[in-house]
Amino acid sequence: MITVEESLSLSELSSVTVRSGQGGLSRRVSWTHVMGGNKIAHFLEGGELLLTSGKGWPNNPVLEEDLLQSLLNHQVSGIIFATGHYLMDCPPAAIDFGDNHSIPILEMPFDVPFVKVTKAINQLIMNKQFRKNELMNSISPDLTEDLKSSGNYKETCRILASYFNSPVILTTSDQKILTQAIPDDNHSKFNPLLLIKNWSDKLDHSISQDNSSKQATQIIYFTNPEFQSGVAVLLYIGTDVWGILWLPNFEKDGEQAKEFKILEYTSSVLTDLYLKQKEIAAKLKLTQFEVLELLFEKSEIASSIVEGKLNNLGLKRSKQWITGIVITDLNRQSSDAQKLSSIREKCQSWLNDSEGIDGFCQIYQQQLVLIISSDLDILQLKDNLKKMHMYLKQTTSLTLLFGGIKTECHSLNQSYDDAKSLSSIVRTLYSEGGAYFSDELRREILLYQGITPEQANELRRAILPNEFFSQRGEILYDTLKSLVINDFNREKTAEALHIHRNTLRYRIEKIEELLQCRLTSSRCQFWVQVALDLGALTS
Known part of the structure; x- marks a missing residue:
């Protein structure tokens, strides 16, 4: 498969503009499909890049929402709108849909033939698959099978370390270590951080010299004091490097062509794992969105469904449940999607690392909403949520509003209403950010809520x-x-x-x-x- 971003590098798509959903450009494209009505979801398997001229696009907001929801359920990779005839612009609901769910919404002129676009993308998909099959056939079947079934970064690096008898390090593009592996019979000590630091300047120079490369793999040789020679393998998605594979003890010999093919195939395996993680995150986000929709818009049926979905998100039955709202600016009602996304990641990182508190942070109706579960007592829970605010305000000024603490997860909609009732009170009476709780401001809510x-x-x-x-x-x-x-x-x-x-x-x-x-x-x-x-x- 290819990604949406890779497809945009094709000359046939040079007139395409990304209108929203930039966070989903790494979505994998399984195939292209031309939309011919609002029942398109019936013909989808997932991962399709859709093209539409806008003919038949629903004018009714309810039907439009149903269509977009069906495309979300099938996790399409993106939608290309050909504008200038049936539609003058991308529909606003689609633009919001793209940003909310990180599904790219793209626009191109109506006069660009669909057949050229679909043919170019589908040909690229087939070429990449053909190259992958070619690599698999040129290396050991056992090694191919081991790599193909590795399932995670660590196991893939362990297999490679064993085959090449070299330490293997996998890092992000900015050289943060994701995992590393050392051959079983290698007892020598080495400092991966020092090694990467020594190579980074030369590596950055090599990347800048070849920043127009569209190849999936780029291999750079290094010399180092601890080993005779080594290589760094740049892992690409389109023209962007997402990761680097480091082998500090890579010997040059007569099998170099074969070894490069192994590294190229391993690169494709690691990139597939990276993209799979992105897809899992997208599905997780969808489940979180469904939970929020059930709790806040369909509360009458939430009690029979929501607990199962929360379990799927790893939130088990707890003593305390609470909903929070993140306000990024007390003087403004909304914030841009990019800022919300950045804060959401920091919130989720804190929740993942905290002890005694589980939960998630998600963008819902253009605001950040927190769902928290905990077995801590009320005072401890509040103290930890205040620590969350202290952590977040290190990078940006914001305010956290928390509703009432509930004992049942299906009562989180009441906690959400409590948090919303705090919004106008806090915006009016408090000029500084902080963590506010509805039960502590109950008098102010009763006095001032709803007053003109x-x-x-x-x-x-x-x-x-x-x-x-x-x-x-x-x-x-x-x-x-x-x-x-x-x-x-x-x-x-x-x-x-x-x-x-x-x-x-x-x-x-x-x-x-x-x-x-x-x-x-x-x-x-x-x-x-x-x-x-x-x-x-x-x-």
Whole structure:
């Protein structure tokens, strides 16, 4: 198979533009298929790159959503829209679909013949398969079978290390070690990090010299002090290097052509494993999306289905369940998809590494949603979720909103509603990011949820006399705000305002005269706090 990105390198697709779903360009293309109606899913097996002129594309939003959902269920590799006749642009719902599910949405001019596109892509698929079969037939059947059935990076590297009698290291393109293997009879010590560091400069130079290469494998020779010679094998998807295979003890001999074929075949095996991991991640994302949809949109049937899907995601029955929402900017209602995706990865990384907490973070309706399960007690769980916020804010400013903690997973929709009710309150009353819990802000929710700016202004003016909103009363209003911020501590307030205590005492007397209550009274303090909160809600 090839990837969507590889297909875009074909000259026949030079006019194609990626409109959304860039995160899915590494999806494998099993074949191309021309869409001829909204029942296309019936003819799909999965992995197809679809082409449509837009004729027959549903105008009804419900039918359009059903069509896109069916394509998602079959995990198509992408959709190419030929625009300029039946459709002037890619449908907005398809654009959102691509970004939400990392399925590339592509656009090309209507006058590009479909037959040229399908023929070029399908020919590339067949050529790659033919080359793979050719490599399999040219090397040992036993070695071929071992590599083909290895199943993971570590086992593949172990087989290669044993065959070449050389340590084998697999790294990412930026040289982070994924796995390594040493021959069973090799007891010499070597430092893989040092070896990679010594070779990296030459390797980077070689990549930059050959950055236009479209080959699946590139082999670079090295010399090193510990071994006579070695090679680095660059692993490509299209023109991008996704990984590097390092063999520091690779001897040049008369079998070099055969050995290169082994390395090329191994590269294809490792690349297939890499792409398979991507596909597994895509299916995992789909299951997560289905869970969120069941909980938040189909709660009436969720109780009988959702627990099984959560089990499939590795979330077992727990004592505590909680839903969270990630707000990336308190001053904006939404964030761009790329930023959300980056934060989602950091959230998931923290959840994967944390002890006592399981869960996932996924983009849902253009916001990040957290589903958390834990057997920790409530205080420990909250403490850990605050640590999550501390971890995330090292790289970006954000706010975490958590709903009520539930004892049953099918009640997570109630926790989600609690978290949503926090959103407007936190955006209005708190200027700094943090981790907020609905049970700790229950009074604020009951007081302010649903209140309009007009209602907020009316109630604020019923609490505070008009004099506070005049030019002459501005100093008194600012003094009142400072008193609230400093918990009505007069010494701290005078210091914060840079005024003498006698000046503050005079202002307080004027404020109490206007309010007709003493600021030492808890009742008076309560209504002053409410009035100031309402001030934020009026804008």
